[in-house]
Amino acid sequence: MADIVGGYFTSHVPAIGGAIQRGEQEADYWKPFFDGFPPVRRWLADAAPDVAVVFYNDHGLNFFLDAMPTFAVGAAAAYHNADEGWGLPVYKSFTGHPNLSWHLIEALVEAEFDITTCQKMQVDHALSIPFELAWPDVEAWPVKLVPVAINTVQFPLPSPPRCLALGRAVGAALRSWPGTERIVVMGTGGLSHQLEGSRAGFINPDYDRFCLDHLAADPAALTAHSAEEVAELAGTQGVEILNWIAARGALGDAPLAMVMRNYHVPISNTAAATVVLEPA
Amino acid sequence: MAPVPNTQADRRALRRAIPGTALFDGELAQRGFALNAMCYSFNDAANRAAFLADEEGYCRSFGLGSEQRAAVAARDVPAMLAAGGNVYYLAKLAGIFGLNVQDLGALQTGRSVADFKAMLLAARSGVDPALGGLHLGLAARRREHA
Numbered sequence: 001m002a003d004i005v006g007g008y009f010t011s012h013v014p015a016i017g018g019a020i021q022r023g024e025q026e027a028d029y030w031k032p033f034f035d036g037f038p039p040v041r042r043w044l045a046d047a048a049p050d051v052a053v054v055f056y057n058d059h060g061l062n063f064f065l066d067a068m069p070t071f072a073v074g075a076a077a078a079y080h081n082a083d084e085g086w087g088l089p090v091y092k093s094f095t096g097h098p099n100l101s102w103h104l105i106e107a108l109v110e111a112e113f114d115i116t117t118c119q120k121m122q123v124d125h126a127l128s129i130p131f132e133l134a135w136p137d138v139e140a141w142p143v144k145l146v147p148v149a150i151n152t153v154q155f156p157l158p159s160p161p162r163c164l165a166l167g168r169a170v171g172a173a174l175r176s177w178p179g180t181e182r183i184v185v186m187g188t189g190g191l192s193h194q195l196e197g198s199r200a201g202f203i204n205p206d207y208d209r210f211c212l213d214h215l216a217a218d219p220a221a222l223t224a225h226s227a228e229e230v231a232e233l234a235g236t237q238g239v240e241i242l243n244w245i246a247a248r249g250a251l252g253d254a255p256l257a258m259v260m261r262n263y264h265v266p267i268s269n270t271a272a273a274t275v276v277l278e279p280a
Numbered sequence: 281m282a283p284v285p286n287t288q289a290d291r292r293a294l295r296r297a298i299p300g301t302a303l304f305d306g307e308l309a310q311r312g313f314a315l316n317a318m319c320y321s322f323n324d325a326a327n328r329a330a331f332l333a334d335e336e337g338y339c340r341s342f343g344l345g346s347e348q349r350a351a352v353a354a355r356d357v358p359a360m361l362a363a364g365g366n367v368y369y370l371a372k373l374a375g376i377f378g379l380n381v382q383d384l385g386a387l388q389t390g391r392s393v394a395d396f397k398a399m400l401l402a403a404r405s406g407v408d409p410a411l412g413g414l415h416l417g418l419a420a421r422r423r424e425h426a
Contacts, residue, residue: 015380032413039420046423060368064320065309085322085372086380153368155295155305196367198358199300200385201396203403209411228294231303236367258417265407266400269381278419 002177005047005184006259006278007251008040009215009244010133012056012126012188015268017088020132036262036274037133043259043276044134049184051097052143053104053170053250054127055243056188057152059084061124069116070158071166073108074147075101079123091128097144100177104146107173113166123147130188133274143184150246152189152239157227163242164223167249174250187247189240191263193270196236203271205263207233211241212263216277217255219248237270248277255280304366312364315352318342319369328376357387 016033019025025034061084063069075098081091108115123145131141148170151157158166174183191211194202211234214221222245231239259276266272295303302308309316318339321327331338339349351359355377360370367384374384386396404412 036414039414039416039423042423043420060320060366060372061323065313065316065366083323083325085328086375153304153366154309155303156291194301195371195381195384196361196388197301198389199298200388201399202300203400205403205407205411209408212411226291226294228291228298228303231301232294232298236301236303257419258415259420260414260416262414263407263412265404265412269385269400271403276420 002174002179002181002183004171004174004251005049005182006043006276007185007187007247007256008044008130008134009187009247009273009275010130011190011267011270011272011274012129013268013270013272014084014086014088014125014129016129017091017125017132020136021089032264033262033267033272036260036264039260040134040274040276043278044184047182047184047278049143049182051100051146051181051183052186053146053148053174053183054130054186054188055148055150055167055246055250056126057240057243058149059124059126060153062122063149063153065154068151068154069149070151071113072116072118072121072149073101073105074118074121074145074149075105076119076121079121079127079145079147081124081128082122084124088125091125091132092141094123094127094141094145097146100179100181101146103177104170104173107176108166108169111169111172113169121147121149126188130186148246150242152237152242155227157239157242159227160223160225160230160242160245163246164219164249167246168253170246171250171252185247185250187244189243190234190238191241191271191273192234192238194235194237195269199235201269202235203265204233204235204238205265205271207238208263208271208273211244212261212273212275215244215248215275216258219245251277302361308364308366310364312366314343314345315348315360315363315365316369318344319365319373322372322376331376357384
């Protein structure tokens with residue numbers, strides 16, 4: 001039976017990729033953020049996952065407004081990054097796990113989640129940067145990928161309770177998978193930040209603290225707000241916390257143990273955070 | 281009897297009630313479709329080159345409205361947002377102009393880039409030490425000392 005080893009959550013700001021490219025991990029501006037990752041890497045080395053199920057949001061690489069899925073599950077044999085238009089390096093490709101993807105798809109539709117399935121999808125920095133941070137020196141990623149994209153671009157967004165429920169259904173499906181894979185669940189993005197409008201630069205440590213304090217033991221607390229209220233509290237891009245909520249749902253209802261957490265303001269325009277949770 | 285609050289209506293109203301913010305919804309997505317479609321095309325380097333070679337013709341080929349065309353010509357990011365531009369797609373256009381999200385933040389808040397960055401750094405002073413920085417749980421502390 002498949003084993004869910006725990007959850008890894010991190011911000012995915014594109015500027016992190018620029019800092020990695022320039023080798024600035026030890027620079028004063030970046031060090032407090034990158035210092036969060038040695039404990040993540042040690043935990044991953046011990047947990048030894050071979051599959052990652054990743055909840056993330058696309059930023060206009062794969063999905064455009066002509067057809068914008070609320071929830072999309074990848075079912076490809078391979079996933080490729082591509083030029084996103086801002087001069088970032090093109091990141092390594094990912095090996096998929098189509099059989100597990102289709103198991104999830106069957107289980108989610110059975111559970112009445114009307115998802116979109118993608119046998120071909122490009123994945124952007126929201127996937128690549130968390131992998132680069134977790135496994136910085138590898139030739140190829142040590143885990144296979146099952147990506148789950150959540151719309152955080154165009155309102156109406158899925159509600160926080162719906163994202164938690166999606167995650168719970170994904171978790172149930174993973175636990176029913178007959179394979180022996182060791183699965184890490186990831187949620188990427190956040191925390192509070194806002195790129196547009198005259199409120200650009202908005203950061204809200206109080207709301208971020210609320211999220212970080214409840215993620216391990218009481219994730220349902222994060223579903224008390226509507227998506228619009230989350231945008232008000234966390235900023236227009238802070239709604240990426242929906243990815244964290246879904247990922248937390250996949251880790252099951254029992255309280256989890258906090259392996260590490262790191263919170264640093266600012267990275268680019270963002271309050272950056274990294275968390276690892278494991279079964280208590 | 282007290283009226284039952286219509287939470288659907290309230291949610292939509294909140295999309296326009298957050299100060300300094302207009303949440304990107306169907307109204308903006310319809311208004312901005314042509315502009316965002318052009319920006320989406322800039323994932324391809326050849327399209328970025330085509331835009332730079334003939335900006336007027338490239339904008340025309342995507343059917344930008346006059347308000348959108350004027351905003352792009354003026355490099356006026358707030359006007360692009362008002363014309364329905366979505367920041368995720370606009371960022372790709374901004375990249376052609378050599379602008380990053382902090383430059384965009386400065387443009388939208390009427391600050392210099394240095395002042396915008398200083399504002400972001402100042403947010404750190406509002407972070408309680410119990411929240412900020414690296415915190416290890418028991419298991420990780422054991423690993424660190426193993």
